[in-house]
Amino acid sequence: MNENFEPRIVGFMCNWCTYVAADMAGVARLKQPPNMTAIRVMCSGAVSPLYVISALKRGADGVFIGGCHIGDCHYQRGNHSTLKRIMIVKPLLEALGIDSRRVRLEWISASEGVKYAKVIAEFVDQLKELGPNPLREM
Amino acid sequence: MKEQVRLRCKELLSAKRVAAVWGLREKDGCAVPFLFQNPEEIDALTLSPKAPLSFTCRPSNETMLSVLQKKMPGKRIGVVARGCDERALIELAKGERIDLDLIEVIGFSCDQAQAEECVCSRPFPQNPVAGDKVKGIPEEKAFQGLLAMELKDRLKYWEAQLNKCIKCYGCRNACPMCYCKDCRMEQSVFTKIGWLPPEFPLFQFVRFYHMSDHCIECGECEKACPMDIPLRKITKYLRSRMEDLFDYHPGLDAKRKSPILTTVDEDPVKDLPDELR
Numbered sequence: 001m002n003e004n005f006e007p008r009i010v011g012f013m014c015n016w017c018t019y020v021a022a023d024m025a026g027v028a029r030l031k032q033p034p035n036m037t038a039i040r041v042m043c044s045g046a047v048s049p050l051y052v053i054s055a056l057k058r059g060a061d062g063v064f065i066g067g068c069h070i071g072d073c074h075y076q077r078g079n080h081s082t083l084k085r086i087m088i089v090k091p092l093l094e095a096l097g098i099d100s101r102r103v104r105l106e107w108i109s110a111s112e113g114v115k116y117a118k119v120i121a122e123f124v125d126q127l128k129e130l131g132p133n134p135l136r137e138m
Numbered sequence: 139m140k141e142q143v144r145l146r147c148k149e150l151l152s153a154k155r156v157a158a159v160w161g162l163r164e165k166d167g168c169a170v171p172f173l174f175q176n177p178e179e180i181d182a183l184t185l186s187p188k189a190p191l192s193f194t195c196r197p198s199n200e201t202m203l204s205v206l207q208k209k210m211p212g213k214r215i216g217v218v219a220r221g222c223d224e225r226a227l228i229e230l231a232k233g234e235r236i237d238l239d240l241i242e243v244i245g246f247s248c249d250q251a252q253a254e255e256c257v258c259s260r261p262f263p264q265n266p267v268a269g270d271k272v273k274g275i276p277e278e279k280a281f282q283g284l285l286a287m288e289l290k291d292r293l294k295y296w297e298a299q300l301n302k303c304i305k306c307y308g309c310r311n312a313c314p315m316c317y318c319k320d321c322r323m324e325q326s327v328f329t330k331i332g333w334l335p336p337e338f339p340l341f342q343f344v345r346f347y348h349m350s351d352h353c354i355e356c357g358e359c360e361k362a363c364p365m366d367i368p369l370r371k372i373t374k375y376l377r378s379r380m381e382d383l384f385d386y387h388p389g390l391d392a393k394r395k396s397p398i399l400t401t402v403d404e405d406p407v408k409d410l411p412d413e414l415r
Contacts, residue, residue, distance in 0.1 A: 049343075049347045050322070050328055050340070050343070050344060050347075053339065053340055053343050054328065054340060057337065057338075057339075057340055070402055070414075070415065077401050080400075080401040080402045081398070081399075083402060083407065083410075083414060084384075084397060084398045084402075084405075084407065085398065087383055087407055087410075088347065088350045088351075088376065088379065088380070088383075088398070089347065091375065091376065091379045092343070092346055092347060092350070092372070092376060094289070095281070095284065095285075095292070095371075095372050095375050095376075096292065096293065096296050096339055096343070096372070097287075097289050097290065097291070097292030097293030097294070097295070097296055098289070098293065099289055105414065106413070106414075107413070107414060134290070134293055135293070135339075138293075138297055138338055
């Protein structure tokens with residue numbers, strides 16, 4: 001584990017839940033690592049698997065996808081699609097030789113700012129352990 | 139076997155149960171797709187696994203059968219189909235490209251040698267007119283070598299393999315399931331136009347992902363590839379994952395929607411971690 005390595009994370013966050021939670025974590029001055037580049041999307045269901053692989057290819061060490069809990073989606077069933085897609089994308093990444101732990105899907109509702117800070121800290125630790133993304137240099 | 143299929147086609151044509159039969163015709167030693175409309179012509183009908191009935195037409199989102207169905211509205215067409223051809227028909231019907239109610243499948247099974255050559259796990263249609271339902275080759279055979287590799291080596295392996303790509307789009311054009319009019323593999327966001335080799339692994343990733351719930355394992359992509367990229371190692375692996383996760387087999391049930399399109403309540407994900415429930 002390289003202590004000096006700072007992973008870069010691209011986070012796709014749902015406008016209605018996770019983005020609000022991230023905002024809340026900031027407003028509440030919760031301590032969180034600065035490695036996250038947040039991209040606000042209207043729904044986690046708008047995140048195509050191609051965005052995930054593009055992010056990994058073009059410089060991200062990890063990709064975070066945050067959405068509402070199952071059943072709470074603002075668009076009824078957007079996060080159902082996200083879940084099923086990511087369940088397929090992970091084995092596909094593994095088959096290509098990319099560690100599927102670099103992609104993390106979490107359900108974080110608008111009030112769970114504390115959970116957001118905790119998840120990001122955990123994810124950064126995980127990525128530090130995994131080291132730089134080998135796909136980046138290819 | 140050929141005789142049994144010919145007999146069945148003749149029966150259907152003379153009884154006017156179908157207006158035409160879409161199959162392969164022997165001509166100058168080659169098997170070419172042909173639309174048989176008279177019972178007399180059927181004697182030239184041949185079965186050749188090496189020359190499949192290609193269902194797609196490029197460059198458009200039409201398939202050969204959808205063109206035929208438009209030209210012969212309301213008429214039944216018989217299709218001489220192997221197991222994979224039949225699965226392709228069912229998947230095309232699910233994608234609303236063809237009308238399955240107007241198609242009569244005249245299915246025949248492949249023999250063991252052919253199944254081994256294609257590494258096919260289901261070398262027979264649902265109700266074959268001719269041939270026995272031989273045992274398929276388990277899907278693990280295609281990808282167990284890949285899974286035995288370390289992640290690092292796998293990435294190196296695929297980098298070497300996929301960088302051979304000359305972007306001929308052969309895999310897409312040969313695939314009976316690739317029928318999108320606007321193909322993602324042509325969009326400049328994901329593929330730099332006029333650049334070789336295409337960006338690893340974005341270019342093939344698109345197709346692999348799209349095939350996860352569509353691949354009917356006909357093996358045409360790999361046969362079409364001029365650079366011999368082992369594409370089926372991944373498509374077969376994803377098929378087996380779809381089976382583990384959703385108990386879903388593309389091309390078997392015309393009623394069942396792809397689990398990616400349904401909600402978690404309709405098609406639950408197996409072994410889902412508790413925090414994602």
